[in-house]
Structures are given as C-alpha cells and as structure tokens.
Amino acid sequence: MTYTDVLIIGSGVAALQLARLIRQEKNVRVLTKSNIKNANSYLAQGGIAAALSSEDHPEKHAADTLEAGRYQNExxxxxxxxxxxxxLIQRLADEGCAFDRDGEKRLLLGLExxxxxxxxxxxxxxATGKHMVDFLLSQLRSNxxxxxxxFVYEILLDAKGQCIGVxxxxxxxxIHTYYADHIVLATGGCGxxxxxxxxAKTVTGDGIAMAYLAGAEIIDxxxxxxHPTLLYVNGETRGLISEAVRGEGGILINQYGHPIMAGxxxxxxxxxxxxxxxxIYDYLHNEDDVxxxxxxxxxxxxxFPSISAMCKANGIQLEYGKIPVAPGSHFLMGxxxxxxxxxTSIPGLYVIGEAACTGLHGANRLASNSLLEGIYQGKALAEHINAQQRLQRDQQIVMNANFTTMSGLNLPDITQLQNSMMERVGIVRTKTLLxxxxxxxxxxxxxxxxxxxxxxxDITKAFMGILSGLITQSALERTESRGGHFRSDYPLEDDQAWLKKRILYQRKRGEQSEYTKIAVAT
Structure with missing residues (x-):
C-alpha cells in the first residue's frame, strides 16, 4: 500500500502541468501504464492556440471555438x-519552453x-508536444x-462514496493499492x-471506463x-500529417489532381x-485515392522534419510532392x-485533459485547443489542491462487493472491435449500423x-468494450448531425431539438443494467 497527497494517473501535458505546480510540501506520485513519454501529448505535432498577435483577440478565438464546436460548447x-x-502561453515561453520564434525573437504564429x-x-x-512534455518534465521537483x-484499473471509494485510491x-x-487525498485521472481519450x-497505442479509454464503473457522470x-490527414500506406495509417501542413498551403487532391475541397x-x-x-471519406469510399x-x-x-522522416520511413518520395492520406480517429470531445x-461528480476524484469533458470543445474540437485545455486544467486543479488542507477520510473501502469474479470471461477481440467501430460508428453513421x-x-x-x-x-478489452458501448449508445440517441457526429440518415443539424440537449451516462455501483441514461439540458 502506498499513500501520497496527490496521485496522478497519466503523464501528458495536463498531468505534468499539475504535478509541477503542486506546492512542494505536498507529495505527488505520477503513475503511467507505459513509459512516461508514451502518450498522445508527446506525439502532438500541432501547436497550442492563443490570441497573441495585434490583429487577433480572444473574442475571435472564442468565436472560432464555438463555430467549430457547432455551439454544443459550454x-x-x-x-x-x-x-x-x-x-498561459506567454508564461510557459518566459519560463523556457522552447516554442518557435521569428527573427525578432517573437513567438512565431501559424494558421490551422x-x-x-x-x-x-x-x-x-x-514537434510541439515533445517540446512541451520535455519542458514540463524538466520542471518537476523533488516532491x-x-x-x-x-496499469491502473479500479477506483476505490470509501463508505461515503468518496474516492480515496486506486x-x-x-x-x-x-496488485498494488495507492491511496491519496486527491486522485486525478489524466489518462487521455480512446482513439x-x-x-x-x-x-498512441496506450490510449484505450481506461480512465473514462474506470470513472464510469465507479459511478461518475459521462457525457458527449x-x-x-x-483527423482528416493520416499517412495512408498499403491500407494502413502510419502516423499524423499535421493540419499545419495545410496551414502552410498544402492542398487536398484526388488521384486525378482535382482539389477536393473546392466548393x-x-x-x-x-x-x-x-x-x-x-x-475525404466520401472520395475513399468511392475508390478515389486522396x-x-x-x-x-x-x-x-x-x-516539417518529423513528418518528413515519417514519410521517408514509409517509402514516400517527397520530391513528387504528394502524400497519400486518409482520416482516422484523433480526439474525443466527450x-x-x-x-x-x-x-467530477465523485468527491475526491478529478479528471483533466482529454479524458475530461469541460465543454470547451463542444461537438468538434478547434485545432490546437487540446494542449491549451490541458495546460489550463493542470494549473486550475493545482490552485484548487494547493488551497486544501489535509483531508480526513473514512478508510472503510467499498471493494466491488456487488460483483462476482468468474472464469472464462467473454470479451471482444480487439481487432474485431476496432474494425466494427470504424465501419459502424465511424465517420458516417446510421441507425441500422449503430x-x-x-x-x-x-x-x-x-x-x-x-x-x-x-x-x-483482458481488462483493456473490457474497458474498450465499455467505451464502445457508450459511444454507440450516444450516437444512436442523437438523431441529428453535429460536429464530429454525422448521421447520414439525419444529415442536418436540429437546433430546436438538440442544441442544448446532452446525453449523460452514470452507472451506479452494483447496478446490473447496461447503461443509465440521463438527458440533461445545459
């Protein structure tokens, strides 16, 4: 058994921002299921968004965020x-985070x-994510x-329903148990x-599944x-081609050279x-390469040195000026x-980063707002925890008393699950497929x-299955198209019916039903 003041599960920018800002007299432990740099944050090619130029303003940035999110945002x-x-960004830059600068040493601003x-x-x-993670790791102190x-797989609650460990x-x-005053999930999405x-291969929705099983509210x-542009070679995606490439003038074309986004x-x-x-999906579905x-x-x-190296490693000859692309899962807004x-709805349990739904992204994340959200949430939670006194917790633990352990667990094959999600709950959805x-x-x-x-x-298979069910049920409930959710049988947005309606799921511990759905208005 291990006890600490703050326990963080995950090692992306949200987790590391939180860890570095906790007061030094508080002990912090960061747990990660793999290598500490094996996370989506470290892979992030795209940047971090902030209205820093004289021509820009946060109001413009907010308007773009709401438009991209199709006004499902909080x-x-x-x-x-x-x-x-x-x-936030200026402070990171002043502290030494290695952001790109122009000849006059001002932060270099790009378009996405x-x-x-x-x-x-x-x-x-x-390589923005790599630079940010390396910087944040360098800032961690002795506490x-x-x-x-x-591999963290279960949230522990006391008799009062408060989270006390994992x-x-x-x-x-x-099996190891970890107890803390503050338990933080920063486990990423479910790509x-x-x-x-x-x-990253590790991003399988563990934190969201654990929170759901513990009874936390899950939404959107x-x-x-x-993401529209993943490198696509021999029927497989091999890595991300940053949106910044299109920001620098890259154009999507089909195999005949026609610009597919024109009009x-x-x-x-x-x-x-x-x-x-x-x-892009429509072109590929019609057997037209993009x-x-x-x-x-x-x-x-x-x-773009990282993208160039990836392309060359996969046999792409950049001198021809064409990179084959296909869309793939990239980010969970819910x-x-x-x-x-x-x-969260469970006292003592916090969730930050992509595993959390603050409402910033709405129905579709605006490019480069995710690293921003992680940095913001890490700072906000650190301020909250730093203001707290040592907690007195009931040490009587609820240990899944209503569950039974059985042999021969019937679980989905991961490859079959991935293929079925891509086909039935992917870019284009219908009632029949869902x-x-x-x-x-x-x-x-x-x-x-x-x-x-x-x-x-096997636990990973179960967690992936739980997340698949939540996504599929939510997609079936939303009978319209909005942002990242497209129903070909309901191709239009329905503002009157859905603009303020959100589907929230909460599982009560010990409950045997599949999903408890609560429709909420926000």
Missing part, C-alpha cells in the same frame, strides 16, 4: 479558457483549419515521484477503439473527431476537421463530466466483474 468554459490562453487568424504556437516545427508500467497491476501481475487512429461520447466550404482545405474528414499536395511548400523537410478544475454494433457489444461480459484475477490485456 460557453462559460470557452470564454474562461480562451481569455486566459495568452497569459477553422482559425480566422494566425494564432498557433509550435515547438520544433512539428514528485514517477512510476512507470503500472488499484493497479505491475508487469508481473501483482485506439478505431482501426485508423493517430493516437458521440462526438469523436476524425465544399469557404475555408476550403482549412475547413473544420469534420467537414474535411467527411469529404493526396496532400505539398509541392507549393518551400523547404518542406526543414519546416468524456467524464468535469468543471474547469477537473472536479443498432448492429450495440447488439454485438452487449453479448460480452464487460461491467459485472471484479478484474483482480484478469490480465491487463
């Missing part, structure tokens, strides 16, 4: 985070899709301990639920952002991601319902077991 969250963005002004700050051209290769498995299968994804799960949206290739992803034409970008290899400081997927998912044993005696591989 407006107060949008304005709070966006207005603080310039200060659905932004009306240049406001994207990058690090190392297309922060890190522990790798711990259980995790070591590589040898041994690996789909065949094609930009996400139907809104999945598919589709006023922003053309810089249209919101769901518009671009759906357009390429990103980079021939007009000067010194592409110097501007997640555990939280406030801006990460507080009902097929829900029926398929419900045949498995996902929620009614204690997982103590099962391998991390």
């Amino acid at each position: 407006v107060s969250a949008v304005y709070q985070i966006i207005h603080e963005a310039p200060h 899709g659905a932004h009306c002004e240049k406001r994207i700050i990058h690090g190392g051209g297309d 922060v301990a890190t522990e790798e290769d711990v 259980k995790g498995k070591a590589p040898d299968g041994s 690996q639920l789909y065949t094609y994804s930009s996400n 799960m139907e809104f999945i952002q598919f 589709v949206h006023p922003y053309k290739d810089l249209a919101p991601r769901h518009v671009v992803a759906q357009t 390429f990103l034409d980079i021939s007009m970008i000067k010194d592409f290899e110097g501007r 997640g555990v319902k939280t406030d801006l400081a990460g507080r 009902e097929q997927q829900l029926s398929w998912i419900r045949q498995f044993d996902l929620e009614q077991k204690s997982f103590d005696s099962y391998s991390t591989k």
Whole structure:
C-alpha cells in the first residue's frame, strides 16, 4: 500500500502541468501504464492556440471555438479558457519552453483549419508536444515521484462514496493499492477503439471506463473527431500529417489532381476537421485515392522534419510532392463530466485533459485547443489542491462487493472491435449500423466483474468494450448531425431539438443494467 497527497494517473501535458505546480510540501506520485513519454501529448505535432498577435483577440478565438464546436460548447468554459490562453502561453515561453520564434525573437504564429487568424504556437516545427512534455518534465521537483508500467484499473471509494485510491497491476501481475487525498485521472481519450487512429497505442479509454464503473457522470461520447490527414500506406495509417501542413498551403487532391475541397466550404482545405474528414471519406469510399499536395511548400523537410522522416520511413518520395492520406480517429470531445478544475461528480476524484469533458470543445474540437485545455486544467486543479488542507477520510473501502469474479470471461477481440467501430460508428453513421454494433457489444461480459484475477490485456478489452458501448449508445440517441457526429440518415443539424440537449451516462455501483441514461439540458 502506498499513500501520497496527490496521485496522478497519466503523464501528458495536463498531468505534468499539475504535478509541477503542486506546492512542494505536498507529495505527488505520477503513475503511467507505459513509459512516461508514451502518450498522445508527446506525439502532438500541432501547436497550442492563443490570441497573441495585434490583429487577433480572444473574442475571435472564442468565436472560432464555438463555430467549430457547432455551439454544443459550454460557453462559460470557452470564454474562461480562451481569455486566459495568452497569459498561459506567454508564461510557459518566459519560463523556457522552447516554442518557435521569428527573427525578432517573437513567438512565431501559424494558421490551422477553422482559425480566422494566425494564432498557433509550435515547438520544433512539428514537434510541439515533445517540446512541451520535455519542458514540463524538466520542471518537476523533488516532491514528485514517477512510476512507470503500472496499469491502473479500479477506483476505490470509501463508505461515503468518496474516492480515496486506486488499484493497479505491475508487469508481473501483482496488485498494488495507492491511496491519496486527491486522485486525478489524466489518462487521455480512446482513439485506439478505431482501426485508423493517430493516437498512441496506450490510449484505450481506461480512465473514462474506470470513472464510469465507479459511478461518475459521462457525457458527449458521440462526438469523436476524425483527423482528416493520416499517412495512408498499403491500407494502413502510419502516423499524423499535421493540419499545419495545410496551414502552410498544402492542398487536398484526388488521384486525378482535382482539389477536393473546392466548393465544399469557404475555408476550403482549412475547413473544420469534420467537414474535411467527411469529404475525404466520401472520395475513399468511392475508390478515389486522396493526396496532400505539398509541392507549393518551400523547404518542406526543414519546416516539417518529423513528418518528413515519417514519410521517408514509409517509402514516400517527397520530391513528387504528394502524400497519400486518409482520416482516422484523433480526439474525443466527450468524456467524464468535469468543471474547469477537473472536479467530477465523485468527491475526491478529478479528471483533466482529454479524458475530461469541460465543454470547451463542444461537438468538434478547434485545432490546437487540446494542449491549451490541458495546460489550463493542470494549473486550475493545482490552485484548487494547493488551497486544501489535509483531508480526513473514512478508510472503510467499498471493494466491488456487488460483483462476482468468474472464469472464462467473454470479451471482444480487439481487432474485431476496432474494425466494427470504424465501419459502424465511424465517420458516417446510421441507425441500422449503430443498432448492429450495440447488439454485438452487449453479448460480452464487460461491467459485472471484479478484474483482480484478469490480465491487463483482458481488462483493456473490457474497458474498450465499455467505451464502445457508450459511444454507440450516444450516437444512436442523437438523431441529428453535429460536429464530429454525422448521421447520414439525419444529415442536418436540429437546433430546436438538440442544441442544448446532452446525453449523460452514470452507472451506479452494483447496478446490473447496461447503461443509465440521463438527458440533461445545459
């Protein structure tokens, strides 16, 4: 048994921002299921958005965020985070985070899709996440301990329903318990639920599944952002081609050289991601290959060194000026319902980063707002925790008393799950396909077991199945198209019926039903 003041599960920018800002007299432990740098944050090519230029203003940034999110956003969250963005980014830069600068040493600002002004700050051209994670790690003090290769799989509650700890498995299968005054999930989204994804292999929705099983409120799960441009070679996606490439002038074309975004949206290739992803999907569905034409970008290899290396490693000859692309799962707009400081419906449990749903992103995330949200939430939660006194907790633990452990757990095959999610709950959805997927998912044993005696591989299958069910059920409930959720049988937005309606799920511990749905108005 290990006790600490603050326990953080995950190691992305939200987690590390929180860890570095906790007062030094408080002990902090960071647990991660793999290597501490094996996370989506470290892979992030795109930048971080803030209205820093004289031509820009947070009001413009907020308007772009609301437009991209199709007004499903929590407006107060949008304005709070966006207005603080310039200060947050400038502070990181002043503290030494290696953002790119121009010849006059000012922060270099780029353009990305659905932004009306240049406001994207990058690090190392297309290695922003790496630069930010390396900086935040360098800032950790002696009160922060890190522990790798711990697969956290259960949230522990006391008799009053407060979160007091977690259980995790070591590589040898041994179970360890960790207790803390403040338990923070910063486990990321669930991109690996789909065949094609930009996400790290570790991003399987663990934190959201655990929070759901513990009874936390889960919201907006139907809104999945598919990044339009993943490198596509021999029927497989091999990595992300940053939206910044299109911001520098890259144009999407089909195999005959026709610009596919012409006439589709006023922003053309810089249209919101769901518009671009759906357009590419339509071409690929009709067996028409799609390429990103980079021939007009000067010194592409110097501007995008990481992307260039990835392309070359996969046999792409950049001198021809065309990169084959396809859309893939990229970001979850929904997640555990939280406030801006990460507080959930369970006392003592906090969720920050992509696993959380603050309402900033609405139905579709505006490019480069995710790193911003993580940095903001990490700071806000640190301020909250730093103001708290040592808590007195009831140490009587609720240990899944209503569950039984059974042998022969019936779980989905991961590849089959990924393929079925891509086909039925992917970029284009219909009632028939969603009902097929829900029926398929419900045949498995996902929620009614204690997982103590099962391998991390089997627990991962169960968690992925739970998330698949939540996404599919939410997509079935929303009978309109909005942002990252597109129903070809309901292709239009229905503001009157859905603008303020959100589907929230909450599971009561010990309850045997599949999902408890609560329709809420916000």
